[in-house]
Amino acid sequence: MGSIETRRFGEAGGRDVSLYTLTNANGVTARITDYGGILVGLDAPDRDGNLADVTLGFDDFASYLGRHPYFGALVGRFANRIGNARFELDGERYAVAANDGPNHLHGGLAGFDKRIWNAETAESAEGARLTLRYVSAGGEEGYPGELSVSAVYTLADDNSLTLSFTAVTDKPTIVNLVNHAYWNLAGAGGGGIGDHRLKLFAERYTPMGPGNIPTGEIAEVAGTPYDFRDEKPIVRDEGALPDGYDMNFAVDGAAGTLRPAAEVYEPESGRVLTVLTDAPGVQFYTAFKLDGSLTGKGGKAYGSRAGLCLETQTFPDSPNKPNFPSPVLRPGETYRHTLVWRFSAR
DSSP, rough: OOOOEEEEEEETTEEEEEEEEEEEETTTEEEEEHHHHHHEEOOOOOOOOOOOOBBBBOSSSSSGSSSSSSSEEEOBOOOOOEEEEEETTTTTTOOOOOOOHHHTTTTSSTOOOBBBOOEEEEEEEEEEEEEEEEEEOOGGGOOOOOOOEEEEEETTTTTTEEEEEEEEEOEEEEEEOOOOOOOOTTTTTTSHHHHHHHHOOEEEEEBBBBOBOOSOEEETTSSSSTOOOEEEOOOOOOGGGGSOEEEEEEESSTTTTTTEEEEEOOOOOEEEEEEESSSSSEEEOOOTTOOOBBGGGGOOOTTSSBBBEEEEEOOOTTOOTTOOOOOOOOOOOOOEEEEEEEEEEE
């Protein structure tokens, strides 16, 4: 049976913020705060059983209130980008915040990552469980409909952390809920991810145009730097790109079924992270925009490629791309998105 400990982490908007530490039978721990549902830390074993924190973030809560690129946060109501910060639904046009140039990014100016969620804990044979709930009012950040969201983190004894989202609405709306963890399997702040090797279970990707808005094409990865069907060093083909990897991939297999999306291997430690999802896509980002101006855990500056993101999701700009999987949620329906981070070593 897993265990959970709770302690005060800080204060935001006059409300206390808590940190929940989930521990499994192997000593693996996940630390999550009810502010933004942020995965603050995760200690995973290497091939010799030594634990290290493999997520980027901060040691103190106050830093999460400042500028940072969504370290570990739950992102919504619509994660990733909406082109020109507008979309049409059932013949009505909606405008949302343009917080990424002319585009909308990760839920807006005060998205789900900046809200305090209501928390419940449970300890069971399945593992330590933290349930977070948030009700997004109709019109919040420009989105139609009241949206009631739950996000459940469960840490199991097979060293997997599962995150299951559900949401319901009272009016047609759009939903794309994501966790934005940054991973470094050598240990947070332990150097960059240049030696990491990646396999993506994706034969197709969605090429981007200006502003990282998809063109609408769903293209084959074969013959491109985006071909990770066979495990390869992340940096091997990155030089062929203008900056680095920040791309949505169409996960092989049927959306709605839990299946592998990615596997990351760090040779020195032997740590392996396998990502499973029932979402249609996964955004792979090598954090090349980090510039050393943020001081993270242990007082270490996070420079370019200090971590990587694998955000399982609905495709970016899908409200404006009718050929993409639909992000529309209607009354009487339930939005579901489950992802699993499974840790092992070789």
